[in-house]
Amino acid sequence: GENVEQHPSTLSVQEGDSAVIKCTYSDSASNYFPWYKQELGKGPQLIIDIRSNVGEKKDQRIAVTLNKTAKHFSLHITETQPEDSAVYFCASPSDTGRRALTFGSGTRLQVQP
Amino acid sequence: DVKVTQSSRYLVKRTGEKVFLECVQDMDHENMFWYRQDPGLGLRLIYFSYDVKMKEKGDIPEGYSVSREKKERFSLILESASTNQTSMYLCASSLSGHSGSGSFGPGTRLLVL
Numbered sequence: 516g517e518n519v520e521q522h523p524s525t526l527s528v529q530e531g532d533s534a535v536i537k538c539t540y541s542d543s544a545s546n547y548f549p550w551y552k553q554e555l556g557k558g559p560q561l562i563i564d565i566r567s568n569v570g571e572k573k574d575q576r577i578a579v580t581l582n583k584t585a586k587h588f589s590l591h592i593t594e595t596q597p598e599d600s601a602v603y604f605c606a607s608p609s610d611t612g613r614r615a616l617t618f619g620s621g622t623r624l625q626v627q628p
Numbered sequence: 629d630v631k632v633t634q635s636s637r638y639l640v641k642r643t644g645e646k647v648f649l650e651c652v653q654d655m656d657h658e659n660m661f662w663y664r665q666d667p668g669l670g671l672r673l674i675y676f677s678y679d680v681k682m683k684e685k686g687d688i689p690e691g692y693s694v695s696r697e698k699k700e701r702f703s704l705i706l707e708s709a710s711t712n713q714t715s716m717y718l719c720a721s722s723l724s725g726h727s728g729s730g731s732f733g734p735g736t737r738l739l740v741l
Contacts, residue, residue, distance in 0.1 A: 516687070519670075521670070524668070551732075556734070557734055557735075558632070558718055558720075558732030558733050558734050558735050559671070559718070559732045560732070561730075561731075604670060604671065606671075609673060609686075609687070614659055614676060614678060614684075614722075615661055615673045615676050615686060616671075616673070617673075617687075618663075618670040618671040618672075619670050620668055620669060620670040621668075621670050
C-alpha cells in the first residue's frame with residue numbers, strides 16, 4: 516500500500532522566516548497531494564493541494580511543489596506568523612480505491628514571535 | 629462550508645464496554661471516513677463508506693465496525709473497548725469522485741480505562 520513519510524517532525528522558526536516541510540510517497544500512480552493544518556482542539560483543515568499535472572501551486576503565503584520523478588512534495592510557508600503555529604499533515608491517496616488518504620506522521624510548526 | 633459534527637468531544641469508557649461514536653455531515657456528501665490519530669503516527673484510516681449501507685475496511689479495521697443507515701450519518705462502533713483504542717477519532721466526508729477526505733469533524737478524544 517501507499518507509504519507517506521514526512522519530515523521534520525518538529526520545526527521552530529522565527530516570525531517572518533520561511534518554513535519548509537517535506538514528504539515522500541511510494542506509489543508512483545498517486546496523483547493528488549493535499550496538505551492539512553490542524554490547530555489545537557480542532558480537526559485537520561485542507562489548506563492547499565496539488566495534482567500531478569502541475570509542479571507548483573501557490574496561495575498567498577503558502578505554496579506546494581511536486582517532483583513526480585523523485586516522488587516527493589513539499590509545503591512552503593513564507594513570512595511566517597504566530598498563527599501559522601499548528602501541526603501540518605501531508606497526504607496522498609491510499610490504495611483503498613483512491614477515495615481515502617494515507618497521511619504523513621505530521622510536523623509540529625512553532626513560530627516564535 | 630461543509631459542517632461535520634461528532635457527537636462527543638470527550639469520552640471515558642471502561643474496558644469491555646461497547647462504544648458508539650457518531651458523525652453527521654450536512655452537505656450531502658457520498659463519502660464518509662473514520663480515522664484515528666495517535667502521536668507520531670499521523671491519521672490512520674479505520675473504515676470508510678461511499679454510499680448508504682456500503683462500507684470498506686481501511687488500514688486498521690480490527691476491533692471496529694461501522695454503520696451507515698443514512699447518507700448523512702456514519703457511526704463507528706467499538707464492540708468491546710480496549711485500552712489500546714484510547715485515541716483521537718476523526719470523522720471526515722467528501723464528494724463522490726473526489727480524492728481525499730474533504731472536511732473533518734473536530735474529533736472525539738476517547739479514553740478507555
